[in-house]
Amino acid sequence: MNPDALRGHMDALLLSVLEREPLHGYAIIEALQERSGGALSVPTGTVYPALRRLERIGYLASEWATVGGRKRRTYRLTDSGRKQLEGERSAWREFTSVIGGVLQADTRASG
Amino acid sequence: MNPDALRGHMDALLLSVLEREPLHGYAIIEALQERSGGALSVPTGTVYPALRRLERIGYLASEWATVGGRKRRTYRLTDSGRKQLEGERSAWREFTSVIGGVLQADTRASG
């Protein structure tokens, strides 16, 4: 997967995996990998800054927890984030419709 | 349309509009706008550098022409570009499949 292709869609992915339940960063990476059938291997250097950015904007909130001696920062969707996820989903549908429409082989009648 | 979303898909769009016939930059911008139903307004500062980049890579070739007193640089797909377009199309299908799969509401049974 071309890394650049993810540009502008990372937020949607992160909000989406947090929709059902709160998760910490490492678990989010695993969830993305699992849900994509192994296609998405998002590096930590991408996910952690992105999560902080989304928290700064107000779409996510986080709390620290210690589980089995390890410290985790668990992120959850805020109400604002849940609304944003809806927006991201409709933006995604429009995006794929527009680009897909231009990309599809030009078998239409001309004019 | 969020500009960042186009990242990594611009090449596919440009190659695609050049598939049927050679066009010059200005006409390419108009074609993108028309084919997208007005959704894509790609600025000249994006298109011209991108076309030069694609020519440098070898996917496009260009020639100067003068039409009605105006100078045009007309771009056409090379064989390499035509192959690349096929690749872009299958990459697009995979991309939408992967992201769409993660994004879709999680109504599946868990586990």
Added chain:
DNA sequence: TACCTACATATAGACAGCCTACATGTAGAC
């Protein structure tokens, strides 16, 4: 003449987000 719009190409520099690489530390297996 002067001005405007459409046509047509091009570059400089700003911006932003994803990436690689690295740093730090715990837990448990061997």
Added chain:
DNA sequence: GTCTACATGTAGGCTGTCTATATGTAGGTA
């Protein structure tokens, strides 16, 4: 003592899209 998995984080690089600007022709019109 060493390795792997777990877990978070930052610094800096890369690159492609964007805004803003420059340049010039053709044709309309006042």
